[in-house]
Amino acid sequence: MALSRRQVLVGTALGGGLVVAWALVPRRFPLPLAAGPGETAFNAWLKIGRDGVVTMAVPQLEMGQGVTTVLPQVVATELGADWRQVAVEPAPVSGAYANVALAARWAELWMPAFPGLAAAPEGIPARRWAEAHRFMATADGTSLTAYERPAREAAAAARALLCKAAASRWGVGWKDCDAQGGFVIHGRQRLPFGDLAEDAAGYRPPRHPRLRPALAQERPVPQPPGTPVAFPRLDLPSKVDGSHLFAADVRLPGMVHAAIRHSPVGESRLERYDQHRARGIPGFLELVSHQHWLAATGTDWWAAERALGAIAPEFSVRHGADSSRIEAALNEGLHRGKASRIAAAGDPDTWLSGDFTLARRYDVAPALHATVETASATARLRDGKLELWVASQAPEAARQAAAAALGIAAHDVILYPMPAGGSFDRRLEHDHGVEAALIARAVGRPVQLTWSRWQEHVAARPRPPVAAVIAVRAAPSGEPIAWKARLATPASAREFGRRVLDGHSAQDALAASTSGDPLALEGAAPPYSIEHLVVEHVPVATGLPSGRLRGNAHGYTAFFTESFLDELAHLGRHEPLAYRMALLGEDPRLAQCLQRVSSLADWAGLEANGQGLACHRIGPVADGACMAAVASARRDARGVRVDKIAAVADIGRIVNMDVARQQIEGGLVFGLGLALGSSTSWAAGLPQTGRLGLLGLPLLGDCPEIAVELIDSNAPAADPGEIGVAVVAPAVANALFSATGVRFRRLPLTEEEE
Numbered sequence: 001m002a003l004s005r006r007q008v009l010v011g012t013a014l015g016g017g018l019v020v021a022w023a024l025v026p027r028r029f030p031l032p033l034a035a036g037p038g039e040t041a042f043n044a045w046l047k048i049g050r051d052g053v054v055t056m057a058v059p060q061l062e063m064g065q066g067v068t069t070v071l072p073q074v075v076a077t078e079l080g081a082d083w084r085q086v087a088v089e090p091a092p093v094s095g096a097y098a099n100v101a102l103a104a105r106w107a108e109l110w111m112p113a114f115p116g117l118a119a120a121p122e123g124i125p126a127r128r129w130a131e132a133h134r135f136m137a138t139a140d141g142t143s144l145t146a147y148e149r150p151a152r153e154a155a156a157a158a159r160a161l162l163c164k165a166a167a168s169r170w171g172v173g174w175k176d177c178d179a180q181g182g183f184v185i186h187g188r189q190r191l192p193f194g195d196l197a198e199d200a201a202g203y204r205p206p207r208h209p210r211l212r213p214a215l216a217q218e219r220p221v222p223q224p225p226g227t228p229v230a231f232p233r234l235d236l237p238s239k240v241d242g243s244h245l246f247a248a249d250v251r252l253p254g255m256v257h258a259a260i261r262h263s264p265v266g267e268s269r270l271e272r273y274d275q276h277r278a279r280g281i282p283g284f285l286e287l288v289s290h291q292h293w294l295a296a297t298g299t300d301w302w303a304a305e306r307a308l309g310a311i312a313p314e315f316s317v318r319h320g321a322d323s324s325r326i327e328a329a330l331n332e333g334l335h336r337g338k339a340s341r342i343a344a345a346g347d348p349d350t351w352l353s354g355d356f357t358l359a360r361r362y363d364v365a366p367a368l369h370a371t372v373e374t375a376s377a378t379a380r381l382r383d384g385k386l387e388l389w390v391a392s393q394a395p396e397a398a399r400q401a402a403a404a405a406l407g408i409a410a411h412d413v414i415l416y417p418m419p420a421g422g423s424f425d426r427r428l429e430h431d432h433g434v435e436a437a438l439i440a441r442a443v444g445r446p447v448q449l450t451w452s453r454w455q456e457h458v459a460a461r462p463r464p465p466v467a468a469v470i471a472v473r474a475a476p477s478g479e480p481i482a483w484k485a486r487l488a489t490p491a492s493a494r495e496f497g498r499r500v501l502d503g504h505s506a507q508d509a510l511a512a513s514t515s516g517d518p519l520a521l522e523g524a525a526p527p528y529s530i531e532h533l534v535v536e537h538v539p540v541a542t543g544l545p546s547g548r549l550r551g552n553a554h555g556y557t558a559f560f561t562e563s564f565l566d567e568l569a570h571l572g573r574h575e576p577l578a579y580r581m582a583l584l585g586e587d588p589r590l591a592q593c594l595q596r597v598s599s600l601a602d603w604a605g606l607e608a609n610g611q612g613l614a615c616h617r618i619g620p621v622a623d624g625a626c627m628a629a630v631a632s633a634r635r636d637a638r639g640v641r642v643d644k645i646a647a648v649a650d651i652g653r654i655v656n657m658d659v660a661r662q663q664i665e666g667g668l669v670f671g672l673g674l675a676l677g678s679s680t681s682w683a684a685g686l687p688q689t690g691r692l693g694l695l696g697l698p699l700l701g702d703c704p705e706i707a708v709e710l711i712d713s714n715a716p717a718a719d720p721g722e723i724g725v726a727v728v729a730p731a732v733a734n735a736l737f738s739a740t741g742v743r744f745r746r747l748p749l750t751e752e753e754e
Contacts, residue, residue, distance in 0.1 A: 029131075032094035033057045040197040042161065044096045045154035046075060052182055052194035054079065055087040059097030059147065061138040061393050061427065062090075062235060063420035064666075065721050066659035069233045073656055074148050076231075077216040078155035080179030081193070088234050090417035091136070093395045098130035101146040102137055108518060109497030121145070134396035139428060139548065141625075141719020144655065148215075148717075156209035161200040166191045168199075218657040220710035229658045235419070247418040248376040248450055250389045255378070255446040256285055258439050259304035260295045261313050262458045264685025265544060266320035267507065270294055270313060278307035287311075288442040295439050301450050320685025321544040329540050330363075330467035333488035337538035340516025343525045346532035351473055351482035358568055359471035364556040364747040365679040366462035368687075369549055370695055373421025375432035375451040375459075379440040385412045386440075390433040391420035397500050398430035402437045404503060424670070425548035428500060429461055454690040457680065461506075461547030464492040464520070466556050470564040478572030479583065482532035485524050485560065491539045492546040493519035499547075506545040513541050523557035523726065526565070527590055527617045527626075528583035544682060550670055551725030554618055559747060562614035562730030567743065575605045576613050576734070587621050592711060593628035593648045600709055601630035601646035610634050610643075612735025616726040618718075625651045625718035629668070629727040632704070633735035640676055640749055642698075642732055644705040649723060652715035660720045664708050667724025672704070673697045675729035677748050696748065 035041040038050045046056050056075050062068040068088045076086050091097050103110070104126040107118035111125070118125040129135070159179045166184035167174035169191070176186060183190040218230065238244035263269060269291050278284050278296070283303025288295045294313040298304035378389040379402075386406060392398040395415050403410040420427050436449040451459070466489040473482040490513040498509035516537045524535045549555070569579040577598055584591040594615055597603070604611055615628035627649040633642045645668055654660050677696020680689035689695060733744045 029096040032092045040201050042158040043154045048197040050194045052192050053085050054081045057091035059091035059136045060143045063423040067143045073231045074151050074216045075155045078152045079159050082182030095131040095134045097136050099146045100127045100130045102142040103130035138393040156211050157205045160206050161203050162196050164203040165196040165200040216655045217653050247391050250378040252446040256297045257301040258295050258297045258447050258449040263292045263315040264317040264320050266317045266685040268317035271316045273311050273313035277310045281307050288439045317685045321682040323681040326542045329542050330488050333538040333540040334467045339536035339538045342521050342537050343535040348532045348534035351532040352484050356471040357474040362468045362560045362745045364466040366465045367678045369424045369426040371422040374456045377433040377436040378448040379436035380446040381440045387414045389416045391418045391427050393428040398433050401434050405434045424550040457687045463549035464490045464546035468560045480530050483530045484534050486536045488538040488540050491517035493517050496547045514539050523554040526561045529586050554726040558616040558726035559729040566734045589650045590626040596648040597628040610739035612731045614727045614730035623716040625723040627723045629731045631731035631735045633732050634739045642704045646707045648709045650711040650713050651718045651720045652713050653717040663720040664724045671725040671728030675732050
């Protein structure tokens with residue numbers, strides 16, 4: 001697509017302009033990137049200061065995944081900037097930064113009648129919807145897919161303008177100039193970016209800015225210990241010295257602090273409370289009541305929290321979330337519920353009409369996000385305008401929800417994007433931001449609301465519970481001919497979409513759990529060559545609102561598939577690695593991961609030595625992410641112990657090795673938490689676990705030795721943050737069978753089956 005001058009050059013330190021995004025008809029947006037004193041804005045993506053600092057706007061939430069390093073690295077590489085002079089700032093909410101790739105992936109949620117029309121990331125419907133709704137959501141590992149190309153084009157256009165400015169001074173052709181290390185160079189001549197930026201803004205950009213032939217990439221080659229990282233994380237120094245600001249660090253003049261008590265999950269409401277019980281608590285100011293919550297304000301958060309503890313508000317609840325009823329609903333759905341066919345191949349109806357060679361049931365309990373940072377938001381309402389400081393993965397949805405709650409226009413809500421201290425997709429939702437806005441209006445002062453850990457659990461949107469039966473008909477030689485997966489679980493993605501995209505309440509959104517949901521069953525079709533296949537979804541109403549969580553459906557569908565395949569191999573007395581390899585003829589990338597991990601882990605095959613194998617792919621064969629892992633596990637007096645996890649991943653082109661390795665290792669540890677804990681039961685609408693320390697999460701001393709190898713791949717770049725989550729639970733479950741001879745078919749892995 002050609003870039004016009006108006007697309008590329010949208011403003012300087014002295015003026016504003018428009019950004020143009022194209023579909024069938026150009027769409028114009030106000031300039032989102034403001035240039036400060038001494039800065040020149042070249043487009044919506046970057047600006048350059050007189051001091052030579054290149055600042056990039058990042059339109060995605062930084063929640064530890066490194067997006068504020070990877071996207072600036074793309075820009076720096078294309079521009080020819082000096083990494084030591086690269087800065088970053090969060091982009092304001094604007095249609096100029098529409099995440100079209102994610103809009104296409106979530107077409108089922110916003111265009112359920114005809115999702116196929118919007119499923120192509122390069123298509124017009126997804127682009128128009130994403131731009132119109134300022135859809136900048138951070139999710140499903142789409143940041144690089146969505147933003148690498150436009151960021152490169154913006155950097156290439158800025159590089160051309162800088163070269164034109166330098167060429168004019170030297171009297172040479174601008175196409176003979178280049179940019180390296182923060183300088184425009186021509187032979188032995190060079191000029192720094194900072195000296196050229198203002199002049200460069202006066203030139204017309206080329207119609208077709210030339211992109212560099214090489215994409216940003218780092219090769220996974222062995223490096224001697226102590227080798228400097230080429231592109232160290234930009235957020236690391238401030239996180240180490242404590243100066244990195246999160247939502248809870250915001251301080252405003254006259255600000256008060258708020259704590260909250262939420263009603264139980266179900267048809268519930270605030271019934272009664274006695275504010276006189278809080279008399280005499282130092283720092284307590286006043287109460288703010290709502291149909292579904294009670295908040296207290298104070299001069300500090302502890303004063304507000306103590307006041308609520310003394311008051312002990314009473315809530316009524318009908319049809320409260322209850323684990324026994326959840327399990328009964330899953331059982332009913334699995335055995336007698338009406339299913340929607342999500343995927344099919346071959347002739348499964350014929351081949352699965354007879355006896356099965358093997359059929360097994362697996363169960364997954366709801367899983368909590370367990371973020372290190374609990375929800376926090378700061379709100380200030382004055383002169384009819386709301387300012388909101390909040391970490392949000394869906395910032396425009398948060399603005400719209402806050403505006404609707406206050407009865408004001410969305411353009412009167414200013415959202416300041418803050419980083420998140422972990423999210424794991426919990427900050428896709430914005431309950432806390434809306435609550436902070438309502439409390440600020442009630443007290444007439446700026447308010448900072450912070451949820452306690454207990455309230456984080458009460459208001460949770462956990463990964464949904466699942467019951468599944470996997471059945472197969474196998475050939476005499478043992479390979480599966482026909483495969484059936486039947487999963488009973490809420491339509492959690494549709495439910496989530498109603499809350500976040502359509503603004504429905506949690507209880508109203510539960511009505512969406514009665515229809516089939518492909519996103520809730522992602523990864524349920526195995527990566528193996530099986531001629532006849534069917535995947536069925538039985539939507540189940542559990543009464544427990546559910547949502548997105550790191551790894552999403554892959555976190556349980558991989559557990560079902562890889563646990564069952566291990567059982568099938570054991571039934572036929574096949575060696576698990578060779579058995580899988582024989583079925584991966586159409587997936588050479590995943591097969592290579594399996595081969596490499598067997599060497600990395602010293603795989604011992606059929607020996608009962610406590611080793612377990614699992615592999616999984618997220619996305620298509622050609623451009624998805626795939627991983628194979630071997631876990632070494634055992635049981636002792638303290639329960640399940642995992643001693644080592646070896647993993648080999650192919651995530652395509654690697655932009656930043658350091659960030660990729662951090663994400664994979666973090667995903668493996670997060671997956672271990674899901675395998676061994678992260679869950680709670682519910683009774684009368686309340687979770688029965690209120691503390692982080694009671695969730696069974698691995699402590700530092702519990703974390704196994706982790707060995708990771710990355711394959712040098714020329715496939716398109718894929719997200720490294722989700723794939724590690726998927727493989728851990730089945731690898732550990734299979735390792736426990738090797739160690740004990742007992743099958744574990746429930747997550748968390750706390751109950752043996754047989």
